[in-house]
Amino acid sequence: MAKSIRKKLTERVTITDVAHTAGVSKTTVSRYLSGQYHILSENARNRIQEAIRELNYRPNQMARGLKQDRSYLIGMVIADITNPFSTAILRGAEDVCKQRGYSIMVCNTDNDPAKEREYIFMLQSRRIDGLLINTTGRNNQFLRQLAEEHTAIVLVDRKVPELGLDTVGVDNELSTKEAIRFMINRGYEQIAFFTEPLEGVSTRQERANAFKDILIQYGFPVADLYEADLQQAEPLLKQLERFLESSREGKRAIFAANGVILLKLIHALKHKGLRIPDDVAIAGFDEMEWTDLIGPGITTVSQPTYQIGVTAMERIFRRLEGDHSPSQNIAFAGKLIIRGSTPSVKGL
Amino acid sequence: MAKSIRKKLTERVTITDVAHTAGVSKTTVSRYLSGQYHILSENARNRIQEAIRELNYRPNQMARGLKQDRSYLIGMVIADITNPFSTAILRGAEDVCKQRGYSIMVCNTDNDPAKEREYIFMLQSRRIDGLLINTTGRNNQFLRQLAEEHTAIVLVDRKVPELGLDTVGVDNELSTKEAIRFMINRGYEQIAFFTEPLEGVSTRQERANAFKDILIQYGFPVADLYEADLQQAEPLLKQLERFLESSREGKRAIFAANGVILLKLIHALKHKGLRIPDDVAIAGFDEMEWTDLIGPGITTVSQPTYQIGVTAMERIFRRLEGDHSPSQNIAFAGKLIIRGSTPSVKGL
C-alpha cells in the first residue's frame, strides 16, 4: 500500500491550545463546547469564546465521536443517486440532519448487492448512528447485524418484512388501484403494466399485485404485465411491440410502475413515431419536472418524496433518542395528477 | 476482567478483542489491518483473519482517523442537490471515492452563503481530506483557511480566481459562442439571453459575456440580456413578456444560461400558450433526460457532468498524494445538441 507522507502545513489547534490561551483547563473548555453554560463563570465563558475565535478553533469530531461512541453520521444507501426520486428524498433527509448537526454520507449501489454490501461494511466502520436505505433486499443479514449494534435503520421505499424495521414510503396498493381504476373509468379496455424486475423489490411487487387485483375486480384478463430489465433497451422495446400488436388503438393504455421506466417508455414511443394519447395513452408513477411538458402532459402518481425523506430521518432520530416501540410502516398517500395523456375514450 | 464486563455492556468489538482471540498483540492485528502482510507470519495472518471473521470485527474509522490525522472523508458542497447537473457530478465523484475507500458527505446550500459557511465549519470539524465545492463565492476567507489546513479543494463549475484553487468545469465562453453563433447562422435576428443573477457566479458571467461578445461581433445590438431571480415566478414572466413584445415572431429566439432557467422558461411559454419553435425558438445550457421529448426536442449545450465529477475528484486525490504543482483550470468542451426547437428561419 503506497502511502504518501503528509506534511503538516499548519499545526492543528486543539482543545488544549484553547484552554491554554484562555487560562482554564481542558475540562472547562469541553463544558463550553457542549453548551453547559450554567456551570461556567461569566468570566471563563468569555475568555474561552475569545480564545476560540482568536485561534480559529474547531473541535475534532473524530475525537469526540471516538470518546462518545457516536459519529453523528447518517448513511444513505440509494440505488441510483441520479434518479430525481432519490435526490428529493435525500433533500428532505439532509434538511433534518443539518438542523441536528448530523451529516449524511451518500452511497450509490446501482442496485448491485455486492456494492451495497461493501457500503454497509464501510458505514459500519464509520460507526454511523443511522442508516436510511433503499435496499436491494439481498444483504439482510448484514442489515440485521447493523441494527444489533447501535444503528437506527429506516427502510425507504422498499420493505423487507423479515427485518422488522421502520419503513417509510407511499401506499403502493392504494395509489396503483386508484390510477388503474381511473383509467378503466376513462374507458380503456386493455391496460399494460410495465415494471422493472419484480424479484426482491417490494415496491414493484405491491404495485404489480394491485394492478392484477383491480383488473380481476373489473373482470378484465390479466394479460399484459411486462417485466423489463432496463440494462439494455431491446427487451423493453420488444415487450412494447408485443403489447401494441395485441391491442386495439383507441382503447389501450400503458401504466409505468416508476419514473425510470415511464421515461424509457415515452422514449420508446417517440422512437416508434407513436403519439400520446392518439396512438396509446400512458400514465405512471412518479411526478417529475418534465411530466407536464411532454405532449399533452403525462398523468402521474406523485409521491411526497421530500416528506418521505424528512419522515424517515425523523424516525431515525426518534430511535436514537431511545424510542423502542414496535417498528412502524409509514405509508403516505400518493396523489394522482391527471393530464392529457389519458383522455376519456368512452364514446369511441 | 473489567474488559469482559464492558464488552457485555457495549458489544463493541475492538482490535483488542481480535488480538485476544487470535492470540497475538494489538500491534500485529494493526499490521494486518493496514495490509503489511510481509511482516506477518503465515500463522499469525491466518489466525487474525479467522478471529476477525468470527468476531465480525470492523475497524473503527474514527479511531484510525484520529490517530492518522486523516478522515478519509470528502465534503461535497452543492447549491442544489436536486439539480440533475449536480447529481451527475456527484455520481462521478462518488465512483472515484468508493474505489479509494473514501466517503462523500453531501451538503446542500441553496446558494445561501450562510448555509455554506455553516457547512464549511462542520466539514472542518470533521477534518475532511478534500472538498469539492460549487461555491457561492461569499466565503472565500473560510475556504482559504480550509486550504491552509490539509484540505484539498477543487472548485466545480464556479471559479474564484483570487483563491488560486484547482477548478473543473466546462469552457463556457467557447460553448456559449458556438451556440449563439449557431442560432445566428440559422437566421435568428433577435436573441434573448436569460440567466440567474450574475453577481459572484463566474459561470453565469462567462456565459453572459460570451453572449455579448458574439452579438457585438455580428453587429447585433445587445438589448436582451435578462437577469432573473427565480425565487418567485413573476420576475421571469415579466421579462419574458418584455422580450416577446419587443420582438418579431419568426426571427426571435431565447437562450437559457442553464438547465434550471431553461425549464422555467419552457414552463412559462407553455403557460402563455406559446409554441416552440413556431412562436419562439429556444435553446440553452444543460442536457437533461427530457430535452429530447419536449415538443420538437430542445437544442442544448451538453456538459460532460459525470466526467467533471470524476476529474474533480481525481485532482483532489492527486493533491492529497502530494502534488504541489500550480493550480489547474480544467475546462471541458461542451457539446451542442441540435434539435427541433431551433429550426432554420433563413427563408422567412
Next chain:
DNA sequence: TTGTACGCGTTATCAA
C-alpha cells in the same frame, strides 16, 4: 517477526 508503551483530541469521573 512480534510486542510494549505512548499519544491522537476529546469527554467523563471524580475530587476539590
Next chain:
DNA sequence: TTGATAACGCGTACAA
C-alpha cells in the same frame, strides 16, 4: 465552579 486524570480504539516508535 473548576481541574487532574483516565479512558475511547487505534497506529507507531522503539525494543526485543
